[in-house]
Amino acid sequence: MNFDLTDERQMLSDGLRRLLADKTDLKAIVEGDRAWSTESWAALAEMGVIGALFTEEEGGFGGAGFDLMVVFEEMGRAGAPEPLLEVVLAGGLIAELGSEAQRAHLEEVIGGGLQLAFAHGEAGARYDLEHVATEARRSGDGWVLSGHKAVVTNGGDADWLVVSARTSGKVGERDGISLFLVPRDADGLTLRDYPLAGGGRGAEIDLRDVSLPAEALLGEADHGLEAIERQNARATCALTAEALGLMERAKDLTIDYLSQRKQFGQPLARFQALQHRMSEMLIEIEQARSAVINLAGHLDAPRAEREMHVSATKQLVGQTAKLVVEEAIQMHGGIGMTMEYDLGHFARRLTMTEHRLGDALYHLGRFSRLRAA
Amino acid sequence: MDLTYTDAQEAFRDDLRTFLDQRLPKRLSDKVRLGQHLTKEDYESWHAALQERNWLAGHWPEAHGGSGWDAVERHIFEEETTRAHAPRIIPFGIAMLGPVLMKFGSDEQKAHWLPRILDGTDWWCQGYSEPGAGSDLASLKTTAERDGDHYVVNGQKTWTTLAQYADHIFCLVRTRKEGKPQEGISFLLIDMDDPGIEVRPIVLIDGGAEVNEVFFKDVRVPAGNLVGEENQGWTIAKYLLTHERTNIAGVGFANQALANLRRIAGLEMQHGRPLIEDPLFAAEIAKLEIALMAMATTNLRVVSAAAEGSAPGVESSMLKVKGTVIRQEINDLTRLACGPYAMPFVSEALEAGSNVEPVGPDYAMPATADYFNNRKLSIYGGSNEVQKSIIAKTMLGA
Ligand SMILES: Cc1cc2nc3c(=O)[nH]c(=O)nc-3n(C[C@H](O)[C@H](O)[C@H](O)COP(=O)(O)OP(=O)(O)OC[C@H]3O[C@@H](n4cnc5c(N)ncnc54)[C@H](O)[C@@H]3O)c2cc1C
Numbered sequence: 181m182n183f184d185l186t187d188e189r190q191m192l193s194d195g196l197r198r199l200l201a202d203k204t205d206l207k208a209i210v211e212g213d214r215a216w217s218t219e220s221w222a223a224l225a226e227m228g229v230i231g232a233l234f235t236e237e238e239g240g241f242g243g244a245g246f247d248l249m250v251v252f253e254e255m256g257r258a259g260a261p262e263p264l265l266e267v268v269l270a271g272g273l274i275a276e277l278g279s280e281a282q283r284a285h286l287e288e289v290i291g292g293g294l295q296l297a298f299a300h301g302e303a304g305a306r307y308d309l310e311h312v313a314t315e316a317r318r319s320g321d322g323w324v325l326s327g328h329k330a331v332v333t334n335g336g337d338a339d340w341l342v343v344s345a346r347t348s349g350k351v352g353e354r355d356g357i358s359l360f361l362v363p364r365d366a367d368g369l370t371l372r373d374y375p376l377a378g379g380g381r382g383a384e385i386d387l388r389d390v391s392l393p394a395e396a397l398l399g400e401a402d403h404g405l406e407a408i409e410r411q412n413a414r415a416t417c418a419l420t421a422e423a424l425g426l427m428e429r430a431k432d433l434t435i436d437y438l439s440q441r442k443q444f445g446q447p448l449a450r451f452q453a454l455q456h457r458m459s460e461m462l463i464e465i466e467q468a469r470s471a472v473i474n475l476a477g478h479l480d481a482p483r484a485e486r487e488m489h490v491s492a493t494k495q496l497v498g499q500t501a502k503l504v505v506e507e508a509i510q511m512h513g514g515i516g517m518t519m520e521y522d523l524g525h526f527a528r529r530l531t532m533t534e535h536r537l538g539d540a541l542y543h544l545g546r547f548s549r550l551r552a553a
Numbered sequence: 554m555d556l557t558y559t560d561a562q563e564a565f566r567d568d569l570r571t572f573l574d575q576r577l578p579k580r581l582s583d584k585v586r587l588g589q590h591l592t593k594e595d596y597e598s599w600h601a602a603l604q605e606r607n608w609l610a611g612h613w614p615e616a617h618g619g620s621g622w623d624a625v626e627r628h629i630f631e632e633e634t635t636r637a638h639a640p641r642i643i644p645f646g647i648a649m650l651g652p653v654l655m656k657f658g659s660d661e662q663k664a665h666w667l668p669r670i671l672d673g674t675d676w677w678c679q680g681y682s683e684p685g686a687g688s689d690l691a692s693l694k695t696t697a698e699r700d701g702d703h704y705v706v707n708g709q710k711t712w713t714t715l716a717q718y719a720d721h722i723f724c725l726v727r728t729r730k731e732g733k734p735q736e737g738i739s740f741l742l743i744d745m746d747d748p749g750i751e752v753r754p755i756v757l758i759d760g761g762a763e764v765n766e767v768f769f770k771d772v773r774v775p776a777g778n779l780v781g782e783e784n785q786g787w788t789i790a791k792y793l794l795t796h797e798r799t800n801i802a803g804v805g806f807a808n809q810a811l812a813n814l815r816r817i818a819g820l821e822m823q824h825g826r827p828l829i830e831d832p833l834f835a836a837e838i839a840k841l842e843i844a845l846m847a848m849a850t851t852n853l854r855v856v857s858a859a860a861e862g863s864a865p866g867v868e869s870s871m872l873k874v875k876g877t878v879i880r881q882e883i884n885d886l887t888r889l890a891c892g893p894y895a896m897p898f899v900s901e902a903l904e905a906g907s908n909v910e911p912v913g914p915d916y917a918m919p920a921t922a923d924y925f926n927n928r929k930l931s932i933y934g935g936s937n938e939v940q941k942s943i944i945a946k947t948m949l950g951a
Pocket of ligand 1: 441512686938942
């Protein structure tokens with residue numbers, strides 16, 4: 181056992197922390213119309229951060245759970261809204277399932293020149309991966325897609341979307357889900373995009389008889405779910421690591437504030453009622469860190485074991501996120517309620533991690549069912 | 554012990570329901586239900602409708618234009634108006650300043666200001682907190698120096714709720730610098746139109762701007778606007794905090810929010826079934842409902858005891874802490890119930906009268922904003938930590 185980062189990962193972590201501290205403009209994120217910064221994106225690509233999400237044979241130089249953890253913890257610590265999680269999800273699917281021609285896109289993704297989104301969620305799906313109602317019918321050599329995709333993060337900025345659709349079976353069945361690589365400007369694809377509470381943008385996507393050539397199919401027809409689950413596990417590792425970074429930052433901001441703010445003639449940090457709560461926060465964040473490490477170390481485990489870790493980690497991190505958000509705001513008092521102070525953005529972004537890939541209650545139920553199976 | 558309502562109380566409830574049916578415009582109740590921000594006119598028109606029945610300040614004595622309601626009548630009013638999604642009554646004039654004037658104001662002040670609160674002539678806001686004086690309110694620094702027939706006010710208030718709508722502000726100001734800080738504070742009424750006052754909005758984490766900073770530079774206030782004696786302000790402020798906290802537990806709001814949560818959980822689907830059928834989610838709702846049922850009775854117990862003359866101290870602190878936490882937990886579960894549709898954050902859709910189309914179901918739109926906005930409940934009105942310190946002090950001495 182060894183819980184130290186390799187030298188390479190430590191360098192990546194340090195460099196990324198410096199880069200994001202320099203490039204992340206919280207005021208612009210909160211006030212701006214732009215969801216994220218193209219300049220930051222280019223810098224991330226140049227530093228090799230996007231490449232760190234892929235293995236060497238996929239054209240990157242990382243791709244392991246601990247690479248994801250390092251990168252996303254720093255994204256969280258900075259509150260950076262750049263759509264890197266979409267690269268893990270959509271890019272991961274392309275890397276895992278793609279034909280040679282499809283995988284050729286990855287080079288451009290890693291170079292920072294191409295934006296991706298994973299159009300999977302639907303109204304009524306909540307967090308169930310197998311709930312796909314969007315349909316794809318064969319038409320001649322190709323395919324025709326129809327349906328609606330909900331809250332697609334980065335949908336509006338994506339050059340390419342990985343879209344899931346049902347090619348057989350009923351909504352909720354594991355078999356019959358296929359994946360397609362769809363250009364955002366495809367005929368019949370319309371999109372309404374909007375800001376998200378935690379930064380970035382999401383989109384509602386309508387697919388009305390979108391015609392695709394045979395080569396648009398990603399992997400084998402009907403058998404997309406296993407790959408979706410695998411990439412979802414990686415994305416859960418990334419997202420919980422991001423939550424960890426956000427929590428660390430919220431904690432640090434609170435420590436600073438309690439040390440500076442004086443009431444009743446002394447710093448708030450002197451009040452034992454608050455001291456104990458800070459201690460509790462630290463204890464819970466360390467638990468969350470261990471949970472993320474558990475998941476990062478089990479991404480390549482057999483499905484049953486891996487998925488148990490997915491739900492365990494997402495449950496624990498979700499529960500901790502709520503604690504940290506609420507306690508940080510409360511201990512700041514009024515100032516914690518404003519968007520004019522940094523904590524506001526971190527609190528919102530951290531809370532929103534619970535609304536992606538499943539919240540604590542959802543995963544508590546899922547974990548229990550997986551354990552019983 | 555008797556938990557049943559009398560015939561007269563039931564008749565009052567019926568009367569209220571009829572009134573709400575007839576006089577609460579759907580336009581208004583829809584806004585409240587959908588979590589949209591209300592305009593000043595929305596509040597004013599609702600206040601006026603209530604005032605026609607002497608229900609705006611139902612708990613004021615009849616001599617001052619109220620209806621002299623007892624605890625149970627207040628409870629019924631709160632229950633029915635929140636159930637009907639009526640706008641809340643803005644508390645600053647009705648619940649805060651009115652009772653202060655009745656207790657500490659001169660006859661002229663009562664005759665001048667009280668009717669203007671009831672008929673909506675004046676919109677009050679509360680100027681207590683300052684950047685350096687929150688929980689430690691007695692450390693406030695805004696000064697009022699006597700100059701002939703006037704006080705000259707200099708300093709800054711902050712977190713002033715709805716100051717953008719207000720034309721008057723009641724302030725705690727420092728009139729003496731020597732001695733104990735509590736003994737140099739006065740209670741002053743100030744016209745927001747006076748030269749030297751500036752209001753700057755503060756954007757909150759829910760995207761709204763309901764609070765403000767208020768700056769005072771050489772503002773001249775007639776000495777006749779002092780309430781009570783000079784340097785008696787702390788006593789007045791404490792009276793307000795402990796005696797006239799109507800609706801501190803927010804049981805009506807909690808009931809309304811819980812009903813909304815149940816509705817949403819019945820409409821949201823998970824694994825192809827309504828979310829409310831998920832035993833884990835249902836259990837979370839049930840726990841809150843059970844807590845709220847007890848809370849409603851705790852509230853009635855306390856308010857009844859207060860009506861019989863015992864001064865609520867610990868009790869009102871207890872209601873504040875438990876009531877706010879229950880409401881916050883309901884908000885938390887509500888945003889969770891909305892699933893991924895809690896993420897879209899289209900602030901314009903929450904503006905009054907907005908016709909921006911919602912993203913996803915309409916109930917999901919305010920869920921995240923409400924969750925964040927109501928974090929304030931445990932911060933303002935004496936934070937929950939401060940309330941717990943009050944309880945502990947009473948219980949443990951020291
Ligand atoms: C939305 C909103 C609306 C408001 N509206 C108004 C208004 O209309 N008018 C007005 O005058 N004010 C208003 N306030 C201000 C409110 O009353 C203050 O925020 C509150 O008194 C807390 O003060 P503070 O924010 O300075 O926090 P602080 O006093 O700095 O406290 C920070 C944290 O430390 C804790 N703390 C402080 N002292 C102790 C202690 N001794 N022991 C343990 N813990 C302690 C607090 O509980 C809090 O958690 C509003 C606030 C908000 C958020």
